[in-house]
Amino acid sequence: xxxxxxxxxxxxxxxxxxxxxxxxxxxxxxxxxxxxxxxxxxxxxxxxxxxxxxxxxxxxxxxxxxxxxxxxxxxxxxxxxxxxxxxxxxxxxxxxxxxxxxxxxxxxxxxxxxxxxxxxxxxxxxxxxxxxxxxxxxxxxxxxxxxxxxxxxxxxxxxxxxxxxxxxxxxxxxxxxxxxxxxxxxxxxxxxxxxxxxxxxxxxxxxxxxxxxxxxxxxxxxxxxxxxxxxxxxxxxxxxxxxxxxxxxxxxxxxxxxxxxxxxxxxxxxxxxxxxxxxxxxxxxxxxxxxxxxxxxxxxxxxxxxxxxxxxxxxxxxxxxxxxxxxxxxxxxxxxxxxxxxxxxxxxxxxxxxxxxxxxxxxx
Amino acid sequence: xxxxxxxxxxxxxxxxxxxxxxxxxxxxxxxxxxxxxxxxxxxxxxxxxxxxxxxxxxxxxxxxxxxxxxxxxxxxxxxxxxxxxxxxxxxxxxxxxxxxxxxxxxxxxxxxxxxxxxxxxxxxxxxxxxxxxxxxxxxxxxxxxxxxxxxxxxxxxxxxxxxxxxxxxxxxxxxxxxxxxxxxxxxxxxxxxxxxxxxxxxxxxxxxxxxxxxxxxxxxxxxxxxxxxxxxxxxxxxxxxxxxxxxxxxxxxxxxxxxxxxxxxxxxxxxxxxxxxxxxxxxxxxxxxxxxxxxxxxxxxxxxxxxxxxxxxxxxxxxxxxxxxxxxxxxxxxxxxxxxxxxxxxxxxxxxxxxxxxxxxxxxxxxxxxxxxxxxxxxxxxxxxxxxxxxxxxxxxxxxxxxxxxxxxxxxxxxxxxxxxxxxxxxxxxxxxxxxxxxxxxxxxxxxxxxxxxxxxxxxxxxxxxxxxxxxxxxxxxxxxxxxxxxxxxxxxxxxxxxxxxxxxxxxxxxxxxxxxxxxxxxxxxxxxxxxxxxxxxxxxxxxxxxxxxxxxx
Numbered sequence: 069x070x071x072x073x074x075x076x077x078x079x080x081x082x083x084x085x086x087x088x089x090x091x092x093x094x095x096x097x098x099x100x101x102x103x104x105x106x107x108x109x110x111x112x113x114x115x116x117x118x119x120x121x122x123x124x125x126x127x128x129x130x131x132x133x134x135x136x137x138x139x140x141x142x143x144x145x146x147x148x149x150x151x152x153x154x155x156x157x158x159x160x161x162x163x164x165x166x167x168x169x170x171x172x173x174x175x176x177x178x179x180x181x182x183x184x185x186x187x188x189x190x191x192x193x194x195x196x197x198x199x200x201x202x203x204x205x206x207x208x209x210x211x212x213x214x215x216x217x218x219x220x221x222x223x224x225x226x227x228x229x230x231x232x233x234x235x236x237x238x239x240x241x242x243x244x245x246x247x248x249x250x251x252x253x254x255x256x257x258x259x260x261x262x263x264x265x266x267x268x269x270x271x272x273x274x275x276x277x278x279x280x281x282x283x284x285x286x287x288x289x290x291x292x293x294x295x296x297x298x299x300x301x302x303x304x305x306x307x308x309x310x311x312x313x314x315x316x317x318x319x320x321x322x323x324x325x326x327x328x329x330x331x332x333x334x335x336x337x338x339x340x341x342x343x344x345x346x347x348x349x350x351x352x353x354x355x356x357x358x359x360x361x362x363x364x365x366x367x368x369x370x371x372x373x374x375x376x377x378x379x380x381x382x383x384x385x386x387x388x389x390x391x392x393x394x395x396x397x398x399x400x401x402x403x404x405x406x407x408x409x410x411x412x413x414x415x416x417x418x419x420x421x422x423x424x425x426x427x428x429x430x431x432x
Numbered sequence: 433x434x435x436x437x438x439x440x441x442x443x444x445x446x447x448x449x450x451x452x453x454x455x456x457x458x459x460x461x462x463x464x465x466x467x468x469x470x471x472x473x474x475x476x477x478x479x480x481x482x483x484x485x486x487x488x489x490x491x492x493x494x495x496x497x498x499x500x501x502x503x504x505x506x507x508x509x510x511x512x513x514x515x516x517x518x519x520x521x522x523x524x525x526x527x528x529x530x531x532x533x534x535x536x537x538x539x540x541x542x543x544x545x546x547x548x549x550x551x552x553x554x555x556x557x558x559x560x561x562x563x564x565x566x567x568x569x570x571x572x573x574x575x576x577x578x579x580x581x582x583x584x585x586x587x588x589x590x591x592x593x594x595x596x597x598x599x600x601x602x603x604x605x606x607x608x609x610x611x612x613x614x615x616x617x618x619x620x621x622x623x624x625x626x627x628x629x630x631x632x633x634x635x636x637x638x639x640x641x642x643x644x645x646x647x648x649x650x651x652x653x654x655x656x657x658x659x660x661x662x663x664x665x666x667x668x669x670x671x672x673x674x675x676x677x678x679x680x681x682x683x684x685x686x687x688x689x690x691x692x693x694x695x696x697x698x699x700x701x702x703x704x705x706x707x708x709x710x711x712x713x714x715x716x717x718x719x720x721x722x723x724x725x726x727x728x729x730x731x732x733x734x735x736x737x738x739x740x741x742x743x744x745x746x747x748x749x750x751x752x753x754x755x756x757x758x759x760x761x762x763x764x765x766x767x768x769x770x771x772x773x774x775x776x777x778x779x780x781x782x783x784x785x786x787x788x789x790x791x792x793x794x795x796x797x798x799x800x801x802x803x804x805x806x807x808x809x810x811x812x813x814x815x816x817x818x819x820x821x822x823x824x825x826x827x828x829x830x831x832x833x834x835x836x837x838x839x840x841x842x843x844x845x846x847x848x849x850x851x852x853x854x855x856x857x858x859x860x861x862x863x864x865x866x867x868x869x870x871x872x873x874x875x876x877x878x879x880x881x882x883x884x885x886x887x888x889x890x891x892x893x894x895x896x897x898x899x900x901x902x903x904x905x906x907x908x909x910x911x912x913x914x915x916x917x918x919x920x921x922x923x924x925x926x927x928x929x930x931x932x933x934x935x936x937x938x939x940x941x942x943x944x945x946x947x948x949x950x951x952x953x954x955x956x957x958x959x960x961x962x963x964x965x966x967x968x969x970x971x972x973x974x975x976x977x978x979x980x981x982x983x984x985x986x
Contacts, residue, residue: 216923392793392795
């Protein structure tokens with residue numbers, strides 16, 4: 069929390085008040101980068117909430133993130149208005165280009181910021197609800213759930229790549245002009261966006277913390293450790309799972325919505341399955357089941373990514389790959405576990421060296 | 433400079449040839465038919481196009497044994513006369529831009545040496561002449577001793593059914609012995625009769641044509657029953673119309689059935705690829721409980737092995753793929769065993785962790801291949817015996833590479849079943865997967881079996897890579913595009929069930945192909961994925977759920 073507050077105050081100050089010649093000056097690029105990391109931290113929080121606390125390894129988080137991003141992108145596209153290349157007051161450029169005669173029904177109302185905000189939460193939430201309702205009721209668990217969430221993301225990616233979906237095909241949305249009348253390209257607006265992102269991350273962190281330390285949070289952890297036992301104790305496991313899943317999807321959607329105005333582009337490659345898996349590794353690096361670890365992991369891994377991809381691009385894939393392997397092998401509790409040094413037993417459902425199908429394994 | 437030198441050289445050569453031919457000229461006596469033949473050829477030299485038409489007729493009537501060869505040369509623009517002595521020769525086929533042509537004497541069919549194109553004049557043709565020539569040659573071909581040549585000739589003649597051609601077909605039909613040629617000729621005659629005015633003959637013709645499967649026959653029949661906007665029919669006779677309608681219906685029904693076969697086959701071949709990938713996964717995922725996200729990359733290694741083997745033996749492209757199969761198996765299997773020993777053995781019982789760790793491995797393998805081979809597409813040559821199509825009949829053709837992939841998948845599948853069910857290693861693999869503790873108690877070295885099982889699954893991925901290299905471009909992200917589909921196949925079929933993967937993969941392939949014409953490739957894939965997601969909700973353990981004690985612990 070302290071770190072967040074520090075970012076929220078220090079970065080804008082360094083960007084606005086310190087002259088560009090000073091070594092402490094944060095450039096517009098740096099500002100965007102930090103904003104991006106913050107969005108990723110929020111996404112990591114959403115993954116940690118369901119994976120770290122509930123044991124659901126969703127490989128569809130990137131899809132919820134993108135859906136939120138697309139909802140925000142639709143609003144921003146409508147705001148361009150006549151300033152587009154084709155200058156159509158209603159239709160975004162790509163629709164004019166693809167010979168659309170009128171707005172598709174799902175685009176109506178996106179000129180209102182309020183509706184866009186609502187959809188940022190509703191679109192991913194609804195998808196998560198429908199998907200989770202089916203999946204959890206029929207007790208799809210563990211790797212099966214991971215695989216079908218991945219398939220869902222993949223199907224969505226293919227769908228959004230299509231031109232006639234009405235979402236701009238593989239170019240997605242870009243070339244945004246302003247948000248609520250403020251110019252997106254001015255540094256001042258970016259600073260405000262960054263502060264808002266900081267606040268959102270902080271609020272989300274607090275809400276997540278509240279959830280996991282509540283009574284429901286304990287049930288959720290019980291589900292992670294022994295799902296059947298929790299069910300036998302009379303808890304409605306499916307409902308708990310469903311609601312935590314939906315909430316996490318909404319968090320991811322919000323992260324996406326904050327990401328798009330900062331970065332200025334959203335396209336279908338955000339859906340790609342690798343993105344979802346990368347989020348999981350941020351959480352694993354930071355330390356699953358700690359929330360703050362997940363956010364720290366997102367910062368750390370993405371900083372490394374930025375560093376490597378600009379200095380030695382070939383090395384990044386090796387480093388990322390090695391990170392996956394090493395963290396799962398040697399750091400089951402992530403950096404947090406390494407730093408805090410507190411000896412805590414690893415989650416009961418996953419004894420370290422137990423062979424598959426051994427009779428002493430608890431049910432999963 | 434060079435050109436003028438060549439020209440001078442050509443001139444000298446020509447003079448030399450001239451001397452030789454003059455001195456050799458009277459060495460053989462000409463028979464009267466040869467004389468006629470030569471006279472006709474000489475006449476071609478300055479004839480107008482209409483005259484040439486008549487001369488061609490004369491050449492055919494003359495039935496000189498060399499007429500066919502000369503007319504073929506004429507059709508292919510290889511008939512020349514020499515500027516100097518106005519003698520007619522034909523040239524041997526040569527490259528488009530060749531400056532020297534090897535000339536052949538039309539009577540003796542002996543080579544008379546080469547001459548520069550500058551000293552020759554081509555005897556030209558036009559479209560009409562070429563058509564005449566084609567039918568004339570078809571007539572020769574129709575009496576060829578080779579049945580295949582006759583079949584092609586009969587088809588050619590059908591394209592241009594004039595009086596003389598019909599007569600030709602009729603003559604041939606009397607003496608033809610080969611049944612397929614006879615049928616083709618029957619078709620041609622029927623098509624001709626259809627244009628006549630004799631109603632019973634036309635109806636009989638339609639009855640003959642009903643057995644054809646060809647699109648052009650169907651079009652012709654449908655043309656007969658077509659109704660224009662003012663209600664009048666293209667065909668005035670009602671009986672003919674009725675017969676045509678019923679024949680057209682029968683043909684189009686048969687064609688629909690065959691095209692359904694074709695779709696089914698396409699689906700099966702697409703499914704075969706999925707099965708090939710999925711059975712490898714089924715072993716590691718189903719038998720060992722390991723989610724191997726690097727499976728696609730092992731496949732990619734297999735494909736690159738094929739490429740390397742092919743590059744290593746450039747003179748044996750026909751068999752390099754056969755060498756590549758065991759090579760790819762070994763490369764992928766060794767890589768798999770390495771992954772198992774180094775990483776996976778520490779993670780048994782934690783499937784989600786294996787997913788993450790092997791995903792890391794997949795990134796490393798991809799980057800490794802990218803560093804060695806670059807990210808460019810590598811193309812693997814398809815050997816001749818695998819390219820081309822198998823023409824089953826006029827409505828159904830099957831490409832050989834797809835056919836071989838279906839067969840190959842069946843063989844790999846059978847081999848794997850044999851290994852698992854009939855060998856000692858297979859028995860041990862099954863024992864460990866069912867009850868590790870008990871298997872250990874019986875003296876099975878379970879660690880060793882784990883490595884072997886993983887190696888087997890990986891090796892099959894490598895073999896699948898060989899098959900894939902024949903279908904798509906080989907590049908570092910080859911594995912990525914198939915891995916999600918094949919995981920879905922395994923989950924759909926039922927984890928750990930070989931037959932489940934088989935049925936699952938094949939049905940996924942067929943459904944995909946069935947949907948494609950209506951929805952397009954991408955949408956079809958999306959539908960299949962969504963259908964599978966829904967299916968798993970209904971039956972979380974797939975089509976063939978694992979049974980018995982082992983499944984309790986899953």
